[in-house]
Amino acid sequence: MHSSFKLLLLSIALVSASPIDNLAPPATNSTLNPVSAQGCYSGGERWANDRAYALQQAQAFCNDVGRGNYYAGESRPKCYNLSSNKKVNFVLSLLSTVPGRYIDAPECYDGMIKEINGCDNGGDTTYTNWRYIADPNAGNC
């Protein structure tokens, strides 16, 4: 199976399984909502004016629960308020196929930056060992 297809399946599984994922309703016209290979969300809230604040909150996440020793398959979600009745849900996970591993704050932040600066609606991208989610949503934590 092509790896980007696997990532797509992973994203779809997340959307249906995760209560924090407040994505737009399922697309009725799939050509309007392509899921890019990079894992950007194609709907839901946008960072809009909160992008810089989201980067600050990503730093806070990575300096707090984001960094440290993870066991295989461990997932660390945390919500941070943004301005104007908006929030961001971060999740950093070590893939279940990877033995326990340490991640430092800069590596954590480097991954989250890509989901914020590279994706207008946030994103969900898996690299070699780690899966990064940064998802803007309506409301407060």
Ligand SMILES: *[C@@H]1O[C@H](CO)[C@@H](O)[C@H](O)[C@H]1NC(C)=O
């Ligand atoms: C889906 O959206 C595309 C792009 O806007 C449009 O060209 C196409 O006609 C639409 N298809 C349907 C079935 O609505």
Ligand SMILES: *[C@@H]1O[C@H](CO)[C@@H](O)[C@H](O)[C@H]1NC(C)=O
């Ligand atoms: C988020 O904002 C709400 C409303 O102002 C507040 O009650 C809540 O404590 C905040 N949560 C965090 C994690 O800062």
